Amino acid sequence: xxxxxxxxxxxxxxxxxxxxxxxxxxxxxxxxxxxxxxxxxxxxxxxxxxxxxxxxxxxxxxxxxxxxxxxxxxxxxxxxxxxxxxxxxxxxxxxxxxxxxxxxxxxxxxxxxxxxxxxxxxxxxxxxxxxxxxxxxxxxxxxxxxxxxxxxxxxxxxxxxxxxxxxxxxxxxxxxxxxxxxxxxxxxxxxxxxxxxxxxxxxxxxxxxxxxxxxxxxxxxxxxxxxxxxxxxxxxxxxxxxxxxxxxxxxxxxxxxxxxxxxxxxxxxxxxxxxxxxxxxxxxxxxxxxxxxxxxxxxxxxxxxxxxxxxxxxxxxxxxxxxxxxxxxxxxxxxxxxxxxxxxxxxxxxxxxxxxxxxxxxxxxxxxxxxxxxxxxxxxxxxxxxxxxxxxxxxxxxxxxxxxxxxxxxxxxxxxxxxxxxxxxxxxxxxxxxxxxxxxxxxxxxxxxxxxxxxxxxxxxxxxxxxxxxxxxxxxxxxxx
Amino acid sequence: xxxxxxxxxxxxxxxxxxxxxxxxxxxxxxxxxxxxxxxxxxxxxxxxxxxxxxxxxxxxxxxxxxxxxxxxxxxxxxxxxxxxxxxxxxxxxxxxxxxxxxxxxxxxxxxxxxxxxxxxxxxxxxxxxxxxxxxxxxxxxxxxxxxxxxxxxxxxxxxxxxxxxxxxxxxxxxxxxxxxxxxxxxxxxxxxxxxxxxxxxxxxxxxxxxxxxxxxxxxxxxxxxxxxxxxxxxxxxxxxxxxxxxxxxxxxxxxxxxxxxxxxxxxxxxxxxxxxxxxxxxxx
Ligand SMILES: Cc1cc2nc3c(=O)[nH]c(=O)nc-3n(C[C@H](O)[C@H](O)[C@H](O)COP(=O)(O)OP(=O)(O)OC[C@H]3O[C@@H](n4cnc5c(N)ncnc54)[C@H](O)[C@@H]3O)c2cc1C
Ligand SMILES: Cc1cc2nc3c(=O)[nH]c(=O)nc-3n(C[C@H](O)[C@H](O)[C@H](O)COP(=O)(O)OP(=O)(O)OC[C@H]3O[C@@H](n4cnc5c(N)ncnc54)[C@H](O)[C@@H]3O)c2cc1C
Ligand code: SF4
Ligand code: SF4
Ligand code: FES
Numbered sequence: 001x002x003x004x005x006x007x008x009x010x011x012x013x014x015x016x017x018x019x020x021x022x023x024x025x026x027x028x029x030x031x032x033x034x035x036x037x038x039x040x041x042x043x044x045x046x047x048x049x050x051x052x053x054x055x056x057x058x059x060x061x062x063x064x065x066x067x068x069x070x071x072x073x074x075x076x077x078x079x080x081x082x083x084x085x086x087x088x089x090x091x092x093x094x095x096x097x098x099x100x101x102x103x104x105x106x107x108x109x110x111x112x113x114x115x116x117x118x119x120x121x122x123x124x125x126x127x128x129x130x131x132x133x134x135x136x137x138x139x140x141x142x143x144x145x146x147x148x149x150x151x152x153x154x155x156x157x158x159x160x161x162x163x164x165x166x167x168x169x170x171x172x173x174x175x176x177x178x179x180x181x182x183x184x185x186x187x188x189x190x191x192x193x194x195x196x197x198x199x200x201x202x203x204x205x206x207x208x209x210x211x212x213x214x215x216x217x218x219x220x221x222x223x224x225x226x227x228x229x230x231x232x233x234x235x236x237x238x239x240x241x242x243x244x245x246x247x248x249x250x251x252x253x254x255x256x257x258x259x260x261x262x263x264x265x266x267x268x269x270x271x272x273x274x275x276x277x278x279x280x281x282x283x284x285x286x287x288x289x290x291x292x293x294x295x296x297x298x299x300x301x302x303x304x305x306x307x308x309x310x311x312x313x314x315x316x317x318x319x320x321x322x323x324x325x326x327x328x329x330x331x332x333x334x335x336x337x338x339x340x341x342x343x344x345x346x347x348x349x350x351x352x353x354x355x356x357x358x359x360x361x362x363x364x365x366x367x368x369x370x371x372x373x374x375x376x377x378x379x380x381x382x383x384x385x386x387x388x389x390x391x392x393x394x395x396x397x398x399x400x401x402x403x404x405x406x407x408x409x410x411x412x413x414x415x416x417x418x419x420x421x422x423x424x425x426x427x428x429x430x431x432x433x434x435x436x437x438x439x440x441x442x443x444x445x446x447x448x449x450x451x452x453x454x455x456x457x458x459x460x461x462x463x464x465x466x467x468x469x470x471x472x473x474x475x476x477x478x479x480x481x
Numbered sequence: 482x483x484x485x486x487x488x489x490x491x492x493x494x495x496x497x498x499x500x501x502x503x504x505x506x507x508x509x510x511x512x513x514x515x516x517x518x519x520x521x522x523x524x525x526x527x528x529x530x531x532x533x534x535x536x537x538x539x540x541x542x543x544x545x546x547x548x549x550x551x552x553x554x555x556x557x558x559x560x561x562x563x564x565x566x567x568x569x570x571x572x573x574x575x576x577x578x579x580x581x582x583x584x585x586x587x588x589x590x591x592x593x594x595x596x597x598x599x600x601x602x603x604x605x606x607x608x609x610x611x612x613x614x615x616x617x618x619x620x621x622x623x624x625x626x627x628x629x630x631x632x633x634x635x636x637x638x639x640x641x642x643x644x645x646x647x648x649x650x651x652x653x654x655x656x657x658x659x660x661x662x663x664x665x666x667x668x669x670x671x672x673x674x675x676x677x678x679x680x681x682x683x684x685x686x687x688x689x690x691x692x693x694x695x696x697x698x699x700x701x702x703x704x705x706x707x708x709x710x711x712x713x714x715x716x717x718x719x720x721x722x723x724x725x726x727x728x729x730x731x732x733x734x735x736x737x738x739x740x741x742x743x744x745x746x747x748x749x750x751x752x753x754x755x756x757x758x759x760x761x762x763x764x765x
Contacts, residue, residue, distance in 0.1 A: 189700045191518055191525070191565040199702075228567035230700055234505055255702040259714060266714065266733050268740040272704035278697055283524065289751050292524040292550060293697070294744030368736030415701045417719060 007124020010039040012131050017348040021318045024203045024286060027345055028106070036135040040083040042120055043127045045076035060119045065129060068117035071465040073097045075114060075129055082132060090136045097468070098133075099172045102141060102210045103197060104461050105134030107308075109339045113461070141213055154222065157181040159478040162245040163223075164231045164418065167195020168460045169251035169451025171218050172467030173474070178221035180475050185245075186218075187229040192282065195253055197460070199282040200274070202312050204319070205342075208281075232421035241446050246481065247474050249440070250422075250433060251467065254414045254452035260304065264362030265408075269296060269370040273305070273313045273409035280316045298405035300324045302373055304359055305409035306331075311342040313407045314351045325351050326401065330358040330378050330391045354401075356380070358393065362406065373401050412457050422447070432456055440470025448474055483566040486539060488559045491621035494546040495589050496555050497531070503538030505568055511600035512574030512593075512691065512723050515540065516699040518565040519554055526550045527696045527718075529668075530569060531592035532599075540568070543592030549748040570699045571722045574689065576600040579663035581607040583655060584630070585648050585677055587669030588614060591622055593691065594668045599629040601666070607631050609662075611651050613673075617642035648673060649680045656684045664689065667726065671735050678726030690726040692717045694737050709733045 013029040014020070020027050031039065041047075044059035051057060065075045074093050081090035094101045108114075110130040118126035159182045163174045166188040174184045192198050197211045219225060231237060231252070240248050257272035259265055276295070279285040283293035301317040303310050306329040314325045327346070329336065332355050336343055347353070356378040363372040377397035380389035414431045426434040426443035435442055435454035442449050450466030452458055487499035505515070514529045532541035546552045557563070574597050582601045586594025591612045602608045610630040614620045615638045627633050634651045635643030644651065648669075656662060665688040667677035674690040681688040694717050696706045701719035708717050709730035715721065 189567070190698060191567070228565045230567060230570065233569055234508055234567075255700075256716075257702070257704045259704065259707075261714070266707060266709055266737065268737060275697065275703035275705045278703050283697065284522075288744065289748050291522045292748060294741050294748070296740070368733075368739070415719070417701065 007120075009042065009125035009128045010035045010131075012128070014345075017345075017350070020204065021315070021349045024319055026207050027204050028341075030138055031131055031135045036082055036132060039128050039132060040079050043076050043079045044120065046080045046083075064117040064119065065114045065127070069097075069114040070459075070461050071097045071468060073114070073133075078136065079127070079129070079132055082136060087136065087139050091140045094133060094136055098461070098464065099175055099468070100168055100214055100460070100464055101133050102137030103168065103206060103214065104464070105130050105132075105137055106206050106210075107201060107339075108461050109308075109459065111340050137210075141210065144213065144217075154179065155181050156183065157478065159183065159246045160185070160244060161247045161249065161474065161478070162187060162237075162240045163249045163251065164237065165189075165195060165251035165253055165451070165453075166193035166215070166225065167251055167253050167451060167463060168197065169253075169453075169463040169467040169470075170195070170249065171214060172464045173249045173251065173448075173450070173471045174223045175218045175221055176468065176471035177474060177478075178218070178223045180471075182475070182478055184223045186223055186225045187231050187235075188225060188227050189230040189252075190282070191227050193225050193227065195251075196255075199278045200309065200312070202277065202281050202316050204315065205312065230417065232417040237418065237422040237425075237447060246446070246478055248447045249467075249470055249474065250418060250442070250447060250449040250453060251451045251463070252415065252418055252453050253463075254412050254432070254457050256413050256415045257408070258410045258413060259408055260359060260410065262359065262361055264364060264370065267362055267364040267370040268368050269298065269364075269403075269405045270362060271296075271405070271407050273303075273309045273407050274412065276313055276407050277309070277316060280320065286316075286320050295320060296405060297321050298403075300326075300401075300403045301405045301407065302326045302328050302359070302401060302403045303407045303409055304328045305411070306336040306338060306343075306353075307409060307411070308338045308342060309411075310407075310409035311338045311346050313409050314346050315349060317405070317407065318349055318351070322405075326403075327351060327353045327355075328357050328359055328373075328375065329353065329355050331388060332356055332380060335388045356391065358391070359406075360398070363400075370403060370406060373403050373406060374398055375401060412452075414453055414456070418453075430456055437466075438469060439473035440466060441473065482562045482564060485557055485559055485561050485563065488557070491543065492619045494555075495543060495619070495621060496546070497541060497543045497592070498557075499534075499539045499541050500563060500566060501538060502540045502566060502568075505540055505566075506533045506535050506538045509533040509540060509569040510573035511576060511596040513569035513571050514699070514722065515542065515566060515568030516570060516696070517542075517554075517563050517567070519550075519557065519563055521564075523553070523564075524550050525565070525697055525699070526554075527570070527693070527699055529590075529593035529596070529691070531596055533596075540566075541592075543589055545589040548745045549752045552749070553752065567699065571718055572720070574600060574666065574691075574723050576604040578605040581609065581659070581661045581663060583652065583662055583665045584608060584610045585652060585665065585667040585669070585673075586610070586612050587648055587673045588619070590669035590673075590691075591620070591626065594666070595622055595625055595629065597666050597668065598626065602629045602631075607661075609655060610634070611636065611648050611655075613637065613646075613648040613669075615639065647676070649676050652677060653680050656681065656686065662686055666690075671731065671738065674726060675729075675731040678729070678731075682727055688726040689723050690729060691722045692724055692729065692734060693722065694734060695740060708737075
């Protein structure tokens with residue numbers, strides 16, 4: 001690519017694998033000012049090129065990266081602001097589309113979204129958009145810590161909205177509607193707000209104070225957060241509407257864990273990834289007995305699945321002291337769905353990948369503890385509906401692995417509590433709430449939905465994007481009703 | 482934050498709290514439970530709703546000191562606040578008018594069985610209640626149980642009060658004598674619920690039990706509370722906690738309840754050495 005000084009991106013400093021696998025501190029350390037500056041110069045959008053005939057052209061006029069971003073962040077603009085040292089401007093540009101840049105910069109699957117489209121990739125590494133995004137967000141966080149949040153001047157509209165769930169979808173809706181002057185009350189089932197960002201994604205990948213400061217920001221906009229409130233139990237969505245809320249947004253995620261449904265799965269030592277990660281992250285069991293919730297310490301752990309959730313589980317298992325951690329995945333390395341960086345980090349930390357392998361049975365001892373897992377080898381056939389090649393078992397290929405814990409990370413599905421208790425809400429055959437993608441409207445007037453509950457398990461940025469679109473539509477509805 | 486309005490020591494290690502929770506009290510029904518957490522470092526523990534008062538806006542819980550969390554909970558007093566108090570969780574007991582219903586409760590579960598007996602009575606059933614404990618001074622709420630039951634049988638293991646028997650003995654006699662019993666509800670320790678289910682099985686009488694596996698979130702998110710019922714894996718916190726006792730795989734439940742015995746002991750020992758050091762709870 002013309003105009004490029006280097007095809008290699010500025011790498012991000014990480015904690016050393018041998019060290020970091022013993023602690024829960026953040027692995028990726030972020031860019032320094034100098035590193036951010038160097039990396040920002042790799043975006044060629046604002047680097048006009050002088051042609052032989054004297055004209056200048058933009059090198060990347062189409063800014064394809066912005067199309068790769070599910071919420072269309074104005075990527076070259078914020079990067080230029082970084083380059084120009086106008087950090088507040090960079091923040092404003094990012095926040096116009098993405099209310100959680102500190103989170104997305106860290107956890108977006110950039111390689112399959114914004115960075116997948118970056119033209120610089122043709123010459124080597126793409127521009128590290130995510131790392132720059134994180135740099136800007138961290139700068140802002142530092143500013144916020146220095147000068148406490150000022151109360152924004154907001155004119156109240158007199159309209160009242162209930163937001164169910166405080167994950168990325170709910171936080172976004174709450175923040176946007178509060179800024180528009182609507183009174184927002186958020187209902188969260190757990191004892192902390194943040195959704196998967198708090199209970200699922202571990203500290204070493206997404207520090208909890210980054211999430212908490214986003215929650216505090218939303219609170220500072222006047223949003224009331226009712227923790228320990230399970231909607232559908234203490235109050236239903238119907239009752240929320242009857243009791244004076246003008247609109248309701250449902251963002252309860254898709255948190256119910258799937259199991260393999262194979263023999264021996266209820267033995268002790270076998271957890272859903274959600275259970276394991278909730279114990280470790282939300283309940284801080286890695287600090288047991290200082291914290292009361294225990295987690296089983298195991299020597300050999302098998303994690304079934306190879307998505308982000310599985311990578312998080314393997315790396316948490318290592319950090320609480322496992323000697324050997326295995327990924328068990330029935331397809332090949334090519335199909336591994338986790339973010340590249342997470343796979344790389346897991347490999348560096350010594351996680352063993354057993355690909356083309358499928359568990360068929362667990363065996364336990366007389367105390368009901370798992371001791372062994374029987375697997376079979378797989379081979380790949382023709383592509384299935386997902387476009388990935390379908391795995392088939394190889395005959396007589398069974399073998400056994402001795403384990404003392406297994407963590408099932410096969411995915412999650414929508415929890416039925418809200419659908420079961422809300423009237424006139426149409427569902428899809430996957431149990432998600434039928435939702436208009438552009439507006440977040442459901443079949444029920446006055447109720448919107450977004451995030452994993454509408455799409456099935458997806459990503460932080462897509463949940464946030466759905467929140468943005470729903471908030472916009474809700475705002476219009478509230479103004480006209 | 483929910484305030485403890487009233488505390489009573491019911492017996493030796495069994496305590497009752499009446500907790501201010503007006504919105505929850507409006508919704509609570511027999512068979513449901515709450516999850517509470519008393520401090521930043523505490524665990525989330527599930528406790529059955531033993532009673533509720535919609536007018537006063539209170540939820541009653543009754544709990545037994547068994548390990549660190551319940552022992553620490555018992556140190557809270559009237560006027561103190563419980564940091565997190567979520568509920569009502571789980572499905573309520575199906576309290577239709579069946580005709581005649583036998584309610585069986587043992588140990589601390591005299592409290593939850595009270596809520597169920599009351600609901601069954603209100604639904605128009607004839608309610609026969611059997612309550613049991615190891616010994617006389619562990620019994621409580623006899624008056625409350627009598628107030629919501631048509632007949633009451635009390636048993637103790639050592640015969641120090643009521644009949645000297647296990648709850649299954651009067652249960653079996655009643656089923657042999659009467660033909661009008663349509664439903665048995667048993668709540669208590671796993672062994673008790675298991676043997677009640679075995680007792681009613683030959684009579685082919687539907688028996689509901691309230692399962693108490695280890696839980697964390699109580700909202701269907703973690704799968705820790707999974708139990709095996711009728712060959713299927715179910716989540717006790719959202720599909721239950723009531724299940725058909727004839728279908729429950731009791732061995733799975735029992736083994737899963739013991740998953741953290743070692744850690745529970747570590748936790749309790751550490752707690753006791755701390756309280757002994759600062760003398761704040763010299764009484765336990
Ligand atoms: C371990 C793990 C790792 C992940 N890693 C990544 C990653 O690296 N990158 C990425 O982009 N995505 C990742 N994801 C996916 C991403 O976190 C989710 O797609 C996203 O959080 C969905 O947001 P949401 O707002 O829809 O729901 P959630 O984040 O699930 O939040 C829903 C909230 O609603 C609450 N709730 C549920 N039911 C009720 C109710 N009845 N009443 C009140 N509150 C309720 C829940 O307690 C929860 O707090 C990961 C997910 C997990 C589990
Ligand atoms: C739906 C349900 C309703 C319950 N209702 C009552 C009640 O009304 N009164 C009462 O006294 N007890 C009740 N229990 C049991 C109560 O939750 C446990 O006694 C309590 O959690 C023990 O905590 P601990 O730290 O004091 O004891 P620990 O020493 O930690 O544990 C003692 C035993 O309690 C069980 N237990 C431990 N942690 C949990 C947990 N997080 N969830 C469930 N069980 C656990 C285990 O089997 C363990 O072996 C109920 C349990 C469930 C699941
Ligand atoms: S939000 Fe995610 S996809 Fe969009 S620019 Fe930022 S890192 Fe890329
Ligand atoms: S595609 Fe790459 S070079 Fe072009 S604007 Fe986006 S980040 Fe810059
Ligand atoms: S306690 Fe977590 S799913 Fe039931």
